[in-house]
Amino acid sequence: MNKMEKGRAPGETTQRTERKGLTIHDVAREAGVSIGTVSKALNGAGSLKAETRERVVAIARKMGFRPNDLAQSLHRGQSFTVGLISNDSFGRFTMPILEGLERELAAERIAVFMSNATDDPERERQHIDQLMGKRVDGLVFTARRADRRPSLTTNIGDLPRLFVFSQNDDPDSFCLLPDDEGGARLAAEHLISLGCKRVAHVTGPEHFEAVRLRLEGYHEALAAAGLSPDPAHVLKGVWSERWGREAVDILFADGATAPDGIVCGNDQIARGVLEALRDRDIPVPGSVCVVGFDNWDVMTEAARPRLTSIDMNLYDLGREAGRRIIRMISGEKFKGVLRLPCTLVVRESCGGTPTERKGNV
Structure with a gap:
């Protein structure tokens, strides 16, 4: 022991503790306690006095000591990690x-490993294998659309897994x-509540499940209001402003027969609708009210006027996914x-003020 170390009280750090490769032995020596006490303090296990646990944790943190996560996961049978594949x-x-x-996972000290499969089954399989090699506690799969996807090509046994914005x-x-049907119903109901009698629906390709569900919601709202939909007012195309x-x-x-309200299948379509109405000098919302779908701020806030839209509440979907996993x-x-x-966010395209929210479905 050198002169600087003589008489040093437990918990007083030295330059020696700043080196790389710290071990639990170093923490125990620095704190003046046993290795078992350090282990109990850092793992929140065993019966220790609160002040002892707090002091050991503080010393370990000050020293920059990080337990071996893999070793801890083997000991606990849980890695406190979840894989997200999109x-x-x-x-x-x-x-x-x-x-x-x-x-949601942060509250349980669970970290997320994110991977991008890009619609490639082989790449997805590799990501799954790598994540399972890291002993993740569960897998979450998501996508850019909520349509049904093929089964997993890798056997993951009984590992917990769920699909969010994906099937x-x-x-x-x-x-x-998200409740696509309910969201479109909410949009059409809002237009009807504003006095619209001729509500059109401009949407994307019918092979998307969301298109079919939103069309059902649109028809439900009209039927409930005693309005007969005009077949010429239901237009299916592509997801684009054009x-x-x-x-x-x-x-x-x-x-x-011109409509006085338009429910759009997404915000890109709605942005194109607003541009074309403006080019024709048709006032919005004076003559026509317009509602989009997705509540994508890149579209809704840049539109003229700002676009009323249905929010799918993807953040809330993620939180529910966290709670469930x-x-x-x-x-x-x-x-x-x-x-x-879903939620309706009312803006000027329906005569509302920005970010005014109306009801859930």
Whole structure:
């Protein structure tokens, strides 16, 4: 022991503790306690006096000591990590889900490993193998659309897994989805409540499940209000602003019965609709009210006027996914499909003030 170390009280750090490769032995020596006491303090286990536990933890933190996570996971039988696999390269839908997921898991000190499969089954298989090699406690799968996807190509045994903004053809799987049908119903109901009698629906390709569900919600709202939908007012195309502009040309062609309200299948279509109406000098919301779907601020806030839209509440979907995967890790079982409510966000395209929210479905 050198002169600087003589008479040093337990807990008083030295330059020696700043070196790399610290071990639990170093922490025990620095704190003046046994290795077992350090282990109990850092793992929150055993019966220790509160002041002893707090002092050991503080010393370990000051020294920069980090327990070996893999060794701890083997000891506990849990790694406190979850894998998230997505094919949403752009991140438009995945990032809000990830934020909500991390919010819930952080409270349980569970970290998330995120991987992008890009619609490649082989790449997805590799990601699954790597994540299982890290002994993740569960897997969450998400996508850029909520349509049904093929079964997993890798056998993951009884490892907890769920699908959020995605579906799986395994009848025993558990899927969390937005209520597309209810969201479109809410949009149409809002237009009807504003006095619209001729409500059109401009949407995307019918092979998307969301398109079919939103069309059902639109029809339900009209039927409940005693309005007969005009077949000429239901237009299916592609997910683009250009299609929105083309749809306006069809709806407002000479001799056509022009709508006074338009429910759009997404915000891109709605943005195109607003542009085309402005080009025709048709006032919004004076003559026509418009509602989008997705509540994507890149579209809603840049639109002129700012766009009323249906929010799928992806952040809330992520939080629910976090709550469910925690319970699944603890041994609970879930299967089937759970659809969470959407919300109407009213802005100037329906005469409202920005970010005014109305009801859930």
